[in-house]
Amino acid sequence: MTGGSLSLSQISVRRSGRAILSIDDLTIPAGAFVGIIGTNGAGKTTLLKTCAGLIAPAQGTVQIDDVDLGRLGPWARCRLRKRIGYIPQSTEYNAELPFTVREVVAMGRTSLKPLLVRLDRQDYAVVDRWIETLGLGSRRDQTFRSLSGGEQQKVLIARAMAQDPEILMLDEPCANLDFNWKHQISEIIEQLYRQTNVTILMVSHETGVLPPACERIVLFREGRIVADGTPDVVLSTEVLRRAYDGAFRVVVAEGRRYTVNAESEGDR
Numbered sequence: 557m558t559g560g561s562l563s564l565s566q567i568s569v570r571r572s573g574r575a576i577l578s579i580d581d582l583t584i585p586a587g588a589f590v591g592i593i594g595t596n597g598a599g600k601t602t603l604l605k606t607c608a609g610l611i612a613p614a615q616g617t618v619q620i621d622d623v624d625l626g627r628l629g630p631w632a633r634c635r636l637r638k639r640i641g642y643i644p645q646s647t648e649y650n651a652e653l654p655f656t657v658r659e660v661v662a663m664g665r666t667s668l669k670p671l672l673v674r675l676d677r678q679d680y681a682v683v684d685r686w687i688e689t690l691g692l693g694s695r696r697d698q699t700f701r702s703l704s705g706g707e708q709q710k711v712l713i714a715r716a717m718a719q720d721p722e723i724l725m726l727d728e729p730c731a732n733l734d735f736n737w738k739h740q741i742s743e744i745i746e747q748l749y750r751q752t753n754v755t756i757l758m759v760s761h762e763t764g765v766l767p768p769a770c771e772r773i774v775l776f777r778e779g780r781i782v783a784d785g786t787p788d789v790v791l792s793t794e795v796l797r798r799a800y801d802g803a804f805r806v807v808v809a810e811g812r813r814y815t816v817n818a819e820s821e822g823d824r
């Protein structure tokens with residue numbers, strides 16, 4: 557597995573007559589771990605979907621390695637998409653479908669195969685390896701819909717990894733999880749990153765779930781990048797207060813950066 561690079565230039569995505577994402581230039585080298593943060597509606601999900609080729613920008617280019625997504629025909633674009641593991645927000649997938657854990661993880665593998673070609677033993681070995689890696693061995697034959705939210709996130713990560721992606725995009729993988737599960741999922745993402753060369757883009761509202769391996773943060777507001785740099789620069793009290801108009805401060809613990817309410821402590 558080798559990571560892929562991403563490059564966006566002069567991007568404009570428009571909906572209902574307004575620009576919801578405008579990026580002059582954003583380059584993510586192969587093997588980078590980039591955290592994407594920003595206010596509600598800032599364009600984070602739109603960014604991931606644009607990078608994954610799910611949304612076509614009105615203007616500008618998206619390149620994966622040296623391939624310009626906009627110049628590809630539908631089949632070539634489909635093939636390129638297989639290099640991307642995309643885990644949508646939990647509100648965007650149907651958790652009610654009656655598939656087992658193994659079947660869901662196998663879907664990651666099926667997406668690599670030509671139409672109607674069955675998975676072989678080697679494919680299932682990969683599927684089972686990722687099920688074990690994510691600690692889901694005892695859940696293998698359980699239905700996806702019967703799992704807890706945290707277990708479902710693990711299954712979706714296993715499905716994306718079974719696809720052997722070069723780029724992994726996670727849209728708020730820790731949303732709606734209790735603090736213990738948030739921590740577990742965050743640790744798993746960090747381990748995956750350290751064990752593979754996959755490039756990671758991770759959207760999160762909570763800065764504390766971005767693992768220490770995430771060495772670059774891109775901050776969005778109203779469809780634009782307002783800061784891009786190392787966590788100590790972007791996840792600073794000053795930068796975040798300006799972007800979010802909030803009364804909070806940043807505290808650092810165990811290599812992670814958390815925001816805490818400052819108003820009650822009188823240090824606004």
Ligand SMILES: Nc1ncnc2c1ncn2[C@@H]1O[C@H](COP(=O)(O)OP(=O)(O)OP(=O)(O)O)[C@@H](O)[C@H]1O
Binds near residue numbers: 572599600
């Ligand atoms: N199909 C659409 N039609 C009209 N507006 C849209 C459409 N899709 C997205 N938008 C708008 O674009 C903006 C960016 O949406 P996006 O989902 O990318 O934001 P986000 O940063 O991921 O938000 P959140 O943190 O709340 O999930 C929002 O204001 C949203 O309402």
